Amino acid sequence: MEPSPLNESDRIDRTPQVGRALFEALVREHGPRLRLFLGAVERDPQAREELLQETLLVAWRRLESFDPDRSFGPWLRGIGRNLVLARQRALGRRGVIVDPSVLDQLEGLLDAPAQAEVERMELELAALRACLEGLPAQQRAVVDQRYREGRRGAELARGLGRSLESTKKSLQRVRARLHDCVTTKLAAQGVL
Amino acid sequence: MDDRDHDGERRTPLDLDGFTIEAEVSNARVQAEVLWVDGLLERALGVIEDDRRAVEVALQRLRFGDGATGTKAPGQRRWGLVASAAGLLVAVGLGLLILVGPGASSAQAALTRALERAERSEARAFAAVLRRAGSGEVVRRAELFTGGADAFAIKVAAPFGGYLWAGADQDGAWFVPALEALPMIETDQRSRLLERLEEHGASLPYVDVLTLLRACSEDFELSLDRSERCLSGVRRSSAPPGPDRFELQLDSQGELFTARLERDVDSSAGAWVFELERLDVAFDPALVERASHHAPGRRVLRR
Known part of the structure; x- marks a missing residue:
């Protein structure tokens, strides 16, 4: 892992040419975390990419309002958060409804003030992969069918040969187990 | 349907798997944890396009004014260049990577801005x-x-x-x-x-x-x-x-x-x-x- 190329406190050079280059550098570092944030609440792939694009557009436009003494990642996700809520308002009950407090909690989970975000995300993914290796075969099958094969709802239940209720419970349990496992591994590495 | 749990905290529909995961949304913290793990699983098991690539595509669409036209600083540049750049990128073959038309995206952003302005206006x-x-x-x-x-x-x-x-x-x-x-x-x-x-x-x-x-x-x-x-x-x-x-x-x-x-x-x-x-x-x-x-x-x- 390469070290973060810039310190955020000296990143925002307001000259036009440098400003854009720095903006792109910051987006490359914080964009993946932003996309995870947006994807967590916007399930439609096209809408997710649209939100990502909109967030970057708004961030570029408002770059002058960014306080360089603060972290760029939360600022960027804050813009994304507002766009998510605006979209939610626009769609009303036809869209997925996520409470703003959930977005705040999610931001708390994603914020990694002491680390480069890209590095933090790779550590999280490495921990998750290790945790997946340790799953019992039955739970691994649930995860594989849901996430590797993309099955959902009744199709997933049929694939597993279980009832809907049992499938829901299994997913609930395996995600809780993976959450505990990942956070334990990250804590052991001093990441959390 | 009651959308509050036993602690009186608001619950919200969460559909990650094709059915509402009611038991997992007992509070905001748990729901956020579920969303976080779900997002990591999507990445670890390869069902979602690589984040860096997706971010690169999004950045490509922001690259306007290179070369002859030069780059203007935020606040100085004109948004028309964004649409122009997006169109240019489509022309050079990046269209397959772009999931949403640039006009629609810019228009949506403009409408969002107009809404924000209206909410904050004097x-x-x-x-x-x-x-x-x-x-x-x-x-x-x-x-x-x-x-x-x-x-x-x-x-x-x-x-x-x-x-x-x-x-x-x-x-x-x-x-x-x-x-x-x-x-x-x-x-x-x-x-x-x-x-x-x-x-x-x-x-x-x-x-x-x-x-x-x-x-x-x-x-x-x-x-x-x-x-x-x-x-x-x-x-x-x-x-x-x-x-x-x-x-x-x-x-x-x-x-x-x-x-x-x-x-x-x-x-x-x-x-x-x-x-x-x-x-x-x-x-x-x-x-x-x-x-x-x-x-x-x-x-x-x-x-």
């Missing part, structure tokens, strides 16, 4: 005109005053003389009939204002800017012209009834300047055109407060 006044086709054209004129946040008041010429007033602020909505003998009406539901206006023969499709802009963000194919000041929308064929098309003119700050919404066919009252134009006039901000319209001694009904 006092603004608009002239509104509704032209309704039918047995004879009906023209209804109104003046709309906004007071920042979502407070507003609208003054509508009543069919039989005088003016009706309606408005809302954070405490609720209110309606003042033209005839002084009739009571002022207060309600918690803004949507009731449209009903009250209709009851008094002065129906309008919209009575405030925020509702109008939010309506424009639903069910329309959006486009933004090269000046990035003219935003238009055409209602999708599958959308529920509403205006068939609209055109918004934005000022240099992205704030609404004029609006024109058109409905071609309305089974009950024929086609209509609703226009809004921002006025360069000063007015007393208290105009958007209900107290300004509550004459001493006038009865108040709550509905």
